[in-house]
Amino acid sequence: MGGRRPHRCARATSVSEALKKIAEGREAELFLLPDGRVLRLVRPGMPRAEERIRLEAAALAAAVEAGAPAPRVYETVVRDGRPGLIMERLEEPDLLTLLGRRPWLVLNIARRTAELHAELHRVDAPAALPRLKEWIRAHLEESDVVPEDLHREALSLLDELPDGDRLCHGDFHPGNIMVGGERPAVVDWTSATRGDPAGDVARTWVLLEASPVPPGAPALLRRLVGIGRGVLLHGYARAYLRRSMIDADRLSRWTQLRAIERLAQDVPGERERLLTLLGR
Structure with missing residues (x-):
């Protein structure tokens, strides 16, 4: 590059x-x-x-x-x-599209997603970027759709979890990884922050667990993502944790927090899955 x-x-x-x-x-x-x-x-x-x-x-x-x-x-x-x-223009396809074309590659795609995410987390974030915990707090403060007890839980988790200084993408998933060129490249950085990598991994976990595929995706891809969501999610998590020092308890607490944050964003089509993830 x-x-x-x-x-x-x-x-x-x-x-x-x-x-x-x-x-x-x-x-x-x-x-x-x-x-x-x-x-x-x-x-x-x-x-x-x-x-x-x-x-x-x-x-x-x-x-x-x-x-x-x-x-x-x-x-x-x-x-x-x-x-x-x-x-710079990047060549298609992205990994989500590739998954739709070759669903038998789901574990390979999960591993590649984890490897690239771990590579990003070795980068020192610019001081100009917002702190991850402040970014989450702002989402919570701007929303009135989160149940009161979950809102209190989220604020408590914000006080407990570490800050960190790594580059966090904020929207990291296979659909944002372009693989058509000589080297993969990650796109869509509008939610980038400075923080704990575990919080960024947790965000990816929540996206893979709860988000529908993007608008305009073919019907076949929608069906395949529904079938392979769990395989992709757990393959990604296992591969990432093998390459990091993040412990399971820290990741679990971050995942709870980021699921509540995503609930606050009130994204169409996600609320039911998020509430299930949160044990509701």
């Missing part, structure tokens, strides 16, 4: 420029630029969009400089009032 390249300040682009959309997720859309790079724009109405793009650029720069698997950022931009990043 090479060393860090400076990204320029935000500029406005012409609304008349026609761009081809090549991918999308819950938080952003990806467009192909004429020069072969890509433009990643946050979706309209995303809270704190400009701040999130600024922090995403900082996280990516730190990852690239450390040699971790992440794409280069060339500059920040604004288009139609939407903040975004101009980035």
Whole structure:
């Protein structure tokens, strides 16, 4: 990936420029630029969009400089009032799509996901990134959908769990790992923070356990993810724990906290599975 390249300040682009959309997720859309790079724009109405793009650029720069698997950022931009990043284009597929095509590779995909996650967690996070525990606390404070007893439990866990100083992705799962190029690369860094790696692993556990597949995914992939979710989840956890010093009790407490945090985010289609994960 090479060393860090400076990204320029935000500029406005012409609304008349026609761009081809090549991918999308819950938080952003990806467009192909004429020069072969890509433009990643946050979706309209995303809270704190400009701040999130600024922090995403900082996280990516730190990852690239450390040699971790992440794409280069060339500059920040604004288009139609939407903040975004101009980035290196990565080749498809992502690991989730690969799982849909070759479901018998589920354990291999789980292992590769764990290896890349452990590699990211060796990176010192930039001081500019928000602290993971402060990020979680903000989500809890902004929500009114968490039962009172779970809210109290989450605040207690925030007081008990360690802070940490590692680069935490915040949305790490096979759908955000591109594997079509010479080297895998991790995308979608809008939730990057500075904290305890166990908290980031717990976030991945919650996502793999509770999240539906992204919009636009083929029906076959949806069925396969439903069948193989548990195999993927436990294969990932075993592979990661073999490469780290995280103990099971610490990970369990972080998972409880991050499940409550995810409940606070009130993502459509997740509440029932999250409540089951929380023992409700």
